[in-house]
Amino acid sequence: MDKIEGKQHISKRFDDELGELRSFVLNMGGLVEQQLVDAINALSKVDSALAAQVIENDYKVNRFDVRIDERVTEILVRRQPTASDLRFVLAVIKTTADLERIGDEAKRIARMSSDLSDNTRLPSAMLQIRHLGSLVQEMLRNALDSFARTDVETAICVARQDDTVDQEYESIVRELMTHMMEDPRKIPATLEIMWSARALERIGDRCCNISEYLIYYVKGKDVRHITLEQLEEELKR
Amino acid sequence: MRQQWVLELRRAILIEATLLVLGLITGQLVPIVILGNALYLTWHLNNIRRMEIWLEGRKGGKRKKLYHPPDASGVWGYLFQRIYFLHQQNRKKKRRMGARLNDIQLTLKALPDGTILLNQDLKILWFNPVAAQLLNLIEPNDIGRPLINLVRSPEFVKFLSRRDYKEAFRFNSHNNKDKIFLVRVRNLSNKHLLVIIEDISERHIMERVRSDFVSNVSHELRTPISVISGFLENLMADENNCPENWKKPLELMQSQSQLMKQLVDDLIMLARIEADDTELPEEEVMLQGLITEIVGALKASDKEERATIAYEIPDNLSIIGYRNLLYSIFSNLISNAFKYTPKEGQIKVQAFHETNRIIVKVSDTGPGIDAEHLPRLTERFYRVDRGRSREIGGTGLGLAIVKHSLLRHDAELRIESTPGRGSTFACVFPPERAGIGVSANVLEFMPKLAVDGN
Numbered sequence: 001m002d003k004i005e006g007k008q009h010i011s012k013r014f015d016d017e018l019g020e021l022r023s024f025v026l027n028m029g030g031l032v033e034q035q036l037v038d039a040i041n042a043l044s045k046v047d048s049a050l051a052a053q054v055i056e057n058d059y060k061v062n063r064f065d066v067r068i069d070e071r072v073t074e075i076l077v078r079r080q081p082t083a084s085d086l087r088f089v090l091a092v093i094k095t096t097a098d099l100e101r102i103g104d105e106a107k108r109i110a111r112m113s114s115d116l117s118d119n120t121r122l123p124s125a126m127l128q129i130r131h132l133g134s135l136v137q138e139m140l141r142n143a144l145d146s147f148a149r150t151d152v153e154t155a156i157c158v159a160r161q162d163d164t165v166d167q168e169y170e171s172i173v174r175e176l177m178t179h180m181m182e183d184p185r186k187i188p189a190t191l192e193i194m195w196s197a198r199a200l201e202r203i204g205d206r207c208c209n210i211s212e213y214l215i216y217y218v219k220g221k222d223v224r225h226i227t228l229e230q231l232e233e234e235l236k237r
Numbered sequence: 238m239r240q241q242w243v244l245e246l247r248r249a250i251l252i253e254a255t256l257l258v259l260g261l262i263t264g265q266l267v268p269i270v271i272l273g274n275a276l277y278l279t280w281h282l283n284n285i286r287r288m289e290i291w292l293e294g295r296k297g298g299k300r301k302k303l304y305h306p307p308d309a310s311g312v313w314g315y316l317f318q319r320i321y322f323l324h325q326q327n328r329k330k331k332r333r334m335g336a337r338l339n340d341i342q343l344t345l346k347a348l349p350d351g352t353i354l355l356n357q358d359l360k361i362l363w364f365n366p367v368a369a370q371l372l373n374l375i376e377p378n379d380i381g382r383p384l385i386n387l388v389r390s391p392e393f394v395k396f397l398s399r400r401d402y403k404e405a406f407r408f409n410s411h412n413n414k415d416k417i418f419l420v421r422v423r424n425l426s427n428k429h430l431l432v433i434i435e436d437i438s439e440r441h442i443m444e445r446v447r448s449d450f451v452s453n454v455s456h457e458l459r460t461p462i463s464v465i466s467g468f469l470e471n472l473m474a475d476e477n478n479c480p481e482n483w484k485k486p487l488e489l490m491q492s493q494s495q496l497m498k499q500l501v502d503d504l505i506m507l508a509r510i511e512a513d514d515t516e517l518p519e520e521e522v523m524l525q526g527l528i529t530e531i532v533g534a535l536k537a538s539d540k541e542e543r544a545t546i547a548y549e550i551p552d553n554l555s556i557i558g559y560r561n562l563l564y565s566i567f568s569n570l571i572s573n574a575f576k577y578t579p580k581e582g583q584i585k586v587q588a589f590h591e592t593n594r595i596i597v598k599v600s601d602t603g604p605g606i607d608a609e610h611l612p613r614l615t616e617r618f619y620r621v622d623r624g625r626s627r628e629i630g631g632t633g634l635g636l637a638i639v640k641h642s643l644l645r646h647d648a649e650l651r652i653e654s655t656p657g658r659g660s661t662f663a664c665v666f667p668p669e670r671a672g673i674g675v676s677a678n679v680l681e682f683m684p685k686l687a688v689d690g691n
Contacts, residue, residue, distance in 0.1 A: 023383050030389025033411060141411060148386040149378060 014079055018088060021071060022147070025092055025099075028064035029144040032103050035061065036140060036203065039106040040133035043113040043196055044126050054110035061103035068096045084217070091217040095147065098206040098213075102140065105199040105206075112192045122186070125176055125193050129200070132168045135161065136200045139207040146211055152218050152235065155211035159228055165204035172197045245312035252277055284313040291317070302328070351434035359383050359397060362429065371410070371418065371434050384432070397422065397432075407437075417441050452508040455501045462501060466494040496630065503634040507617075510562065510641045521672040522560050524588045524597065525550045531568045535575060543575050544582040544601070554588050555672030556595060562642040569635040570599040570662050576629050578603035582659075593668040598661055605656040614652060615640040639664075646670055 035054055042051035072093055075081065081089055139161045146154035173194060180190045212224045215235070223231045256273035260266035287307050294304060303324050306317035345352055351368030355361060360383050364374055372388055379387060385394045389411075396406045402422040410416040419435040469491045472479060479487070528550055536543075556563060567586075574584045582602040589596055606614065610621045618633035620626045626633070636650075639662075643650050647667050654660035 019383075023386055026386045026389055027391075027394065030385075030394060031391050033389060034391050037411065137411075144389065145373075145387070148382065149375070151378075 014085075017075060017079070018085065021068075021075065021089075021092055024064075024068055024071065025095055026144060026148055028061065028068065028096065028099050029140075029147070031057070031061060031064065032099050032106070033137070033140055033144065035103055035106040036133075036137055039109040039113075040130065040137070040200075042110050043116075044130050044133075046113055046116055048114045051110040051114045055107050058103055058107045061100055065096055065100040068092070072096075084220075087217045087220060091213040094213045095210050098209050102203050102206050105203050108199050109196045112196045115192055116189055122179060122190065122193065125172070125179065125190070128168070128172045128175065129193060129197060132165065132172060132197060132200050135165050135168060136204050136207070139165065139204055143207040143210040143214075146214050150214070150218060152215055155214045156232065156235070158207055158211040159231060162204055162208045163228065165201060169197055169201040169204075241312045241315040248311065249277070281313075284309055288313075288317065292320075351432075351436075353384065353432040353434070355384055355430040355432060357428045357430075359385060359430070368432075368434060371416075371436060393420070396420070400424075448508050448511055451504055455505045455508065458497070458501050462494055462497050466491065466498060469494060496632070500632040500634070503632045503638060506565065507634060507638050507641060510638070510645060519557060520560055521555050521557050522563050523552075523672075524554045524556060525552050527560075527563060528567060528571075528586055528588075531564065531571055535568070535572055539575070542580050544578040544580055544584050546571075546575075546584040546586065549585070549587040549589075551588065554590075554595065556646070556666055557670050557672050558646045558666075559642075562645060566639050566642045566664060567597065567599070569639050570664075573631075573635060573662075574599055574601040574603070576631065577601065578659075590671075593671070595666040595671050596663055597666075598663045600659060600661040602659040605658055605660055606652070606654040607656055608654075611652055611654065615650065 035057060038050055038054045041047065042054060072089055075089060079085075139158050142154050142158045142161070145151070146158065176190050176194050176197070180187050209224070215221065215223050215231075219235060221234055223234055226234070252273065256270050257266070259273075260269040263269065287309070291304065291306060303321060306321045308314065309317050345365050348365060349367065351365065351371045353361060353364040353368050353372075353374075361374070361380055363380070364376070368374060369376060374387060385397060388394075390408055393406070393408055396408075402424065406420045406422075408418055408420065410418055416436060416438045419437045421433045421435075423431045423433070425431055469487055473484070473487050473491065525548075528548060532546060571584070571586065578584055578601040584602075585598075585600045587596075587598045587600075606621060610619075613619050614621075615636040617637045619636075620633060640650055643664055648670065649665050651663040651665060652660065653663070
């Protein structure tokens with residue numbers, strides 16, 4: 001693995017600035033992680049108070065997005081970074097954008113829960129949603145950890161988990177469709193749950209993106225839009 | 238062996254003198270002096286060379302241990318030995334410090350709680366294996382990284398950045414679900430921070446299990462008891478069919494089942510208070526109205542003649558809290574006062590401000606309580622005198638309910654008592670719980686001082 005972190009800058013202040021930028025992004029990541037946890041809990045426990053909290057907190061995520069962009073612009077203008085530093089800053093921009101989208105999806109999931117009422121719950125579907133939810137949570141956590149540690153191995157882990165998430169999603173959709181066919185009265189509620197599952201699957205994809213940006217930063221290789229096998233091949237070289 | 242260089246100076250002077258004499262004798266002063274000095278200089282230069290080689294040649298590469306010094310005479314011999322000696326001392330000192338550091342690290346590793354040392358920028362300096370396990374930290378990679386990059390929960394970040402760590406902080410771990418951690422932070426004198434993480438998941442679960450158990454058992458008991466009580470009432474009401482010598486036993490059975498019902502109700506209430514039920518609404522409760530209501534209710538249910546009660550409660554004093562809990566608190570205290578004070582005695586209920594806090598005192602002129610019992614008084618079922626308490630009645634949970642209800646209001650209970658003179662139970666509420674004192678209900682307006690006498 002390239003030793004990106006070991007490089008020293010002539011100006012130590014620049015080093016610190018980049019470190020601060022990283023912490024800034026991870027701060028935002030922590031908030032988004034919390035939003036995701038809360039949104040899933042709000043959905044599976046049909047907790048409208050928690051859902052309202054998630055929806056309200058979304059402005060904080062957006063605020064992070066704006067502030068980080070401001071900081072990045074500042075750095076680009078003043079420091080004009082090159083090589084790995086430039087790749088880092090680019091990775092930050094993209095990661096921030098994806099985190100903001102994940103925040104939006106979490107808000108969407110929370111909204112679904114306030115639309116559901118108590119007697120339209122489907123316990124078996126909820127169980128699967130919870131399971132899908134914890135897989136996606138783990139993906140997000142790994143993606144952010146890999147960013148914190150500049151660790152390519154963990155980033156590859158995330159890419160692998162995406163396949164599992166996609167499979168889970170498909171099986172949930174199949175089951176929900178059976179529910180809908182069995183009892184048409186349940187269709188509205190079931191659709192809400194289906195959108196939530198879709199939102200989770202999309203969060204999984206975004207986590208994958210974040211790990212791809214990290215790999216790009218570390219290895220200098222753009223590994224987006226290729227399959228997992230090709231990715232692993234590329235990185236062995 | 239001091240002043241080696243002086244000895245060498247003397248030697249040098251001696252050599253010069255000898256050379257001069259030799260030169261003068263043989264008549265070859267200049268060549269002899271030059272040659273002699275050249276030899277002397279060579280001797281010095283040679284030793285300098287040996288010293289340099291010696292200092293550069295380390296054993297074992299990294300361990301930097303010097304070889305044994307070469308033999309040399311005069312001041313050089315001294316210098317070689319001296320340097321070698323200092324070097325050895327240094328190594329011994331390092332070994333000792335290393336051993337001590339090792340002890341400290343082993344101690345910290347063996348601590349059951351997670352420990353992390355942070356510098357003033359909140360970057361990780363060191364952590365023990367327990368911390369690594371609880372927070373998924375990796376050694377040695379994570380050393381030097383900001384802790385908040387790895388433990389990202391926004392509440393934790395806020396807590397850590399606050400720099401004021403008087404209170405401990407509870408949070409649910411993201412990494413291990415269902416785990417709850419208690420985090421304490423201490424500022425060290427060198428501006429570093431010590432973070433201590435305790436895994437309280439088990440404790441939390443056990444508290445929950447215990448509380449659920451009590452709650453469930455109490456609920457289960459409710460039904461059988463009310464069945465028994467109900468039928469007893471029927472039997473006693475049926476005057477015609479009830480044999481005379483059954484009346485007394487039935488009355489006793491009824492009073493005992495009432496006691497059981499009260500006990501179960503108290504247990505359920507206590508369990509609910511402890512379970513930190515945040516579903517209850519908070520409101521502003523006017524004290525004067527509350528106390529009057531309580532005393533009225535107590536008197537209505539009590540046929541016996543009791544001690545006199547006096548109030549000193551301003552009509553604008555109020556507490557922000559849970560009405561039903563406040564009702565229990567004062568009801569328990571006042572009914573205790575009634576129970577344990579003889580009918581000639583006096584009970585006083587006072588409420589007032591004191592340095593921003595609100596204090597409500599219930600004092601009586603009863604028999605008082607011995608100092609040794611005071612610390613245990615609020616324990617469940619604790620009795621000073623079992624026999625007397627059985628006669629007087631009550632569930633034994635009253636003060637426990639008072640204490641826990643006060644805790645929910647961030648308030649405390651202070652008990653003072655003089656045996657033979659009486660006791661005072663004071664509830665001290667913090668400033669945050671003091672209401673603005675405006676009574677919305679006109680009917681709650683009462684004269685400031687009322688003495689209830691018969």
